[in-house]
Amino acid sequence: MLGKSDLPSPTRSFYPAMPISDTKARQAKPKDKAYRLADDNGLYLDVQPSGRKSWRVRYFVDGKEGIYTIGQYPGVGLKEARAGRDWAKHHAANGVHPKKAKEKERAAERREQVNTFGVLAEEWYRHESGRWSAYYARQVRKGFDNDILPALGDRPIKEITPADILELITGIADRGAPSVATLVRQWIGAVYGHAINTLRVESDPTQALRRTVRRVPTKHSTSLTPARLADLSRDIDNSKCYRLTQIAMQVLMLTMLRTGEMRQGLWQEIDWERKEWRVPKEKMKRRIPHVVPLSDQVMALLTDLHGYTGGRDIMFPNNRRPNEFMTNTTINTSLVRMGWGGEFSGHGFRATASTLLNQHGWRGDLIEKQLAHSPGDKVRAAYNHADYLDDRRRMLQWWADYIDGLKHDAGQVPSAPIPA
Template sequence: MPISDTKARKALPAAKPYRIPDADGLYLDVRPSGKKYWRIRYFLHGKENLYTPGQYPQVTLKEARQQRDAVKHNASQGIDPKALQQEERDRSRRSQEDSFESIALEWWEKHQPRWTSHYAQQVKKGIEREMRPAFGSKNIRQITPADVLRLVQKVEARGAPSVAMLVRQWIAQIYRYAASTLRADHDPAAPIEGAVQRPPVQHSKSLAAEDLATLANQIDTKGGWRINAIAMHVLMRTMLRTGELRQGRWEEVDFMRAEWRIPGERMKMRRPHVVPLSKQVVELLQELHGYTGHMPLMFPSYRHPAKPMSNTTINKALERMGWQGRFSGHGFRSTASTLLNEHGWRGDLIEKQLAHMPGDKVRAAYNHADYLKERREMLQWYSDYIEAIMQGAAAPLVPARMRA
């Protein structure tokens, strides 16, 4: 008599395994542990075999009978049901191993040593916060252009078009990597390249001399935590990017030479950069050393000292000082560039101090300290210039040999 679902459900374990038969070779194997497994007896090439559809009740009676019919049919055609089952398991395993998320993280691990730590964190957040919820567990071959379009439109709709463009670009790079390792044969991000438009570039605003003087005078009284105030003073006088300054380490500073040597992995252009330090900056860093010199980081986070200060710290300090919407931390670079150009300093010195990529990349790779003497003189002049305008005095003279 065929088994019923009620009989299968109420079957109790015994001291030894026992069977409850259904029909055509299907039966329920009840184990002493209380677990119940469906088994199917079938013959292949004249030999008896046993196939296990799964455990009850995860596999229902109806599903077990459907599998029995499929097993019997395949065996009658000379096809081994166990081999098919193993192929399906292997396919499922490969599908998990070739999920978008696993390959995206593999791509990230492979490339992040070549990136700055800030950019590597930015890409990691893009994978974890944007891509993973959208299609992280999907097999990478199953993702369509429509899937990618929905994701970038969702990001754009929340007011982050720049992030949407980056996400599409990163997805394209992930697929190029997957294709190079023979795990993908198409890039679903390619057809939607123009779906998100780049927003107008908002260049960092430069301050006029009188506004720079006002800001410089406010830092000590309104800049908040002294380490943040020092960070703004140093940023103002070195022309560094905020990320390069925030992640500074004491091992990079040579007080005897009055130099800050930043390794290439922390520079945007991936080349070492030597920053000559003016007397004023040396004094500021000596003061800072009294606060943080016992730690590796020069500008640690207030709440998490093992990490550098947040990328929003300086901008928030400027907002509290009343400069919201008028000026940002990155604006110190453009301000210095503008004022140095206005006073006639040679453009090649200014560009070198900004660590911009020159036309001759090969030469730059082997001569990262060029113009060091001239740049030292320029940055000392600029620090003296800031002191002068803070006091309402005239700007110091620019040496004729340094003029454009």
């Protein structure tokens, strides 16, 4: 039994000349009643009759004494206990009870655990993807699902370092995909931008990595000479591709549409009476609706196509999955099989049309409008998607007649306008 003299006095025994050691804490045995081994500056080891030992610290806030439990010994050692004492004293000196400060810290930790990179990435994707084309949205989704989320998705966004991101993007570049690595870095940076704007982080770790991976220089689409365009047109007519694919390449050649815009066409977008293809903004690269006037040759091709796919919504369906669009590789794969793979791609139809139309005196603004290159004023562009429609109709009819002349060796080029 402890006598009264064995209990620490409230003034002197809490401030001993010599602090306790870890050995003394370890060797402290339980007694019939709880007792304390004082360390220094209010820290003491509370020893219960059950044998449980706990580090506690006395503190004062607004002149009132409080007791804060730091943790149990030996799970919390003497060094950790003293650090906990200093932490508690610091908050008490600033008028904050340590228990409330600890609750606030734990709440912040829980928020950080909720704010994983994956959670923030999904928030960003939902917020931004409505402004993208369907193709780009799928490209971003694939990049996150295949590369980014497996590496970073479950980690609290504040814990990810530039080194973590560097390891990810260099791995992608090393597998032969430097362009994907660059996009991945940009997408990760965009997620951090969203996190900064919503006060979840304060900085973007991708900023230090901007020059880490360099893209392969862009190889611009080949523009064919008139003779090579005639060869290609004949090769398409004589190819062993599915008739659906043949029509797709011919329509692409004659309309100056992007491959993605063409292959995602729906029959409801065709105005047969006005001879127009009205592409909604959701399918356009620059998110501006686009009207394509249709030449007589394109109308004939679409009439032929309607006999194959007119019973469905999709104009150019996937050969194996008719409820889905033609894949984004179909055109280029067909060109490779026809022997044009090293020289030409689906985007080259646009480059060829632009070059030859310019050479034959068609106005640059008509060509740019038909290519759906929006002007700097996007608001104006949104309200003037049918600009120059009559002139563009004449231009595309001339273009179709020109290709027919080349293909059949007519030797006569249809008359072009006098340059403005």
